[in-house]
Amino acid sequence: MDELPVDGDLIRRLRDRDESAFTLVLDRWSPGLRRLARTFVSTDESAAEVVQETWLAVIEGIDRFEGRSSLRTWVYRILTNTAKRRGSRERRVVPISSDDGPTVDPSRFQEDGPFPGHWWEFPPAWPTPEQGVLRHEVQELLTQTLMQLPERQRVVLALRDADGWSSEEVCELLGVTAANQRVLLHRARAFVRGKLEQYYTQEATS
Amino acid sequence: MNDLDCRRFVELVTAFLESALAPEQEQEFVDHLARCDGCDRYLDQIRQTTQALDGLPGEALSPEIRATLLDAFRHRPR
Ligand SMILES: [Zn+2]
Numbered sequence: 603m604d605e606l607p608v609d610g611d612l613i614r615r616l617r618d619r620d621e622s623a624f625t626l627v628l629d630r631w632s633p634g635l636r637r638l639a640r641t642f643v644s645t646d647e648s649a650a651e652v653v654q655e656t657w658l659a660v661i662e663g664i665d666r667f668e669g670r671s672s673l674r675t676w677v678y679r680i681l682t683n684t685a686k687r688r689g690s691r692e693r694r695v696v697p698i699s700s701d702d703g704p705t706v707d708p709s710r711f712q713e714d715g716p717f718p719g720h721w722w723e724f725p726p727a728w729p730t731p732e733q734g735v736l737r738h739e740v741q742e743l744l745t746q747t748l749m750q751l752p753e754r755q756r757v758v759l760a761l762r763d764a765d766g767w768s769s770e771e772v773c774e775l776l777g778v779t780a781a782n783q784r785v786l787l788h789r790a791r792a793f794v795r796g797k798l799e800q801y802y803t804q805e806a807t808s
Numbered sequence: 809m810n811d812l813d814c815r816r817f818v819e820l821v822t823a824f825l826e827s828a829l830a831p832e833q834e835q836e837f838v839d840h841l842a843r844c845d846g847c848d849r850y851l852d853q854i855r856q857t858t859q860a861l862d863g864l865p866g867e868a869l870s871p872e873i874r875a876t877l878l879d880a881f882r883h884r885p886r
Contacts, residue, residue, distance in 0.1 A: 626879045633866030658879045711815040719813025724846035763861035788822035795857045
């Protein structure tokens with residue numbers, strides 16, 4: 603993908619009503635915004651509305667944007683706030699993952715025995731993509747799983763792994779330290795891995 | 809033998825992937841990886857998980873919403 607112009611240029615052009623600059627960011631960021639919005643709200647339609655509302659707020663607020671964060675972080679912050687408000691109005695699953703404790707069920711490891719701390723049984727193998735994994739079903743599962751994560755874990759995972767943000771950018775958006783960001787990312791990944799394991803195990807036995 | 813067991817290994821995977829482990833800890837991690845097929849598989853599955861998330865579709869805006877937004881941008885009061 604082509605590089606976007608630097609923030610200074612982009613912001614100036616947006617303020618000058620340069621439509622091509624707006625089209626550029628609109629088309630570049632909307633898919634990621636929509637995916638992140640979807641993790642807060644319960645339908646695709648609702649997510650699309652949140653994205654629309656976000657861009658309207660961006661249009662309305664760009665003249666007052668002070669550039670204390672990057673433009674993208676600012677836009678994503680508006681999105682998260684909008685999506686959060688909307689999500690809390692909708693009936694949402696209560697997060698079942700937590701922010702502390704081990705990320706893998708402790709009963710998977712030997713307590714005493716000959717090899718304390720080692721796996722009782724290795725994690726079951728997953729099918730390789732060539733074995734015809736139901737792609738659409740897995741994607742639906744991943745979307746559902748994201749919604750079961752506590753908010754900060756969810757945002758970190760969506761941005762880092764789905765949207766390809768750097769850890770620095772995520773730290774800036776959430777105002778967390780690099781170490782904290784890593785913990786959130788790890789907890790989220792481990793939770794999703796566990797869900798995939800469940801899914802593949804069920805697939806293998808059904 | 810070092811201290812790193814599987815229970816601890818699984819908590820360090822992301823730190824390892826982010827190159828955030830101290831050199832000594834990283835060495836322990838790599839040593840454990842070399843002799844434990846279970847943890848080797850675990851690490852690989854975390855990698856697969858991040859790859860699966862990377863493939864999550866992010867849909868473009870519908871033409872209607874896109875047109876509405878471009879229109880709103882165009883007619884924004886000065
Ligand atoms: Zn191990």
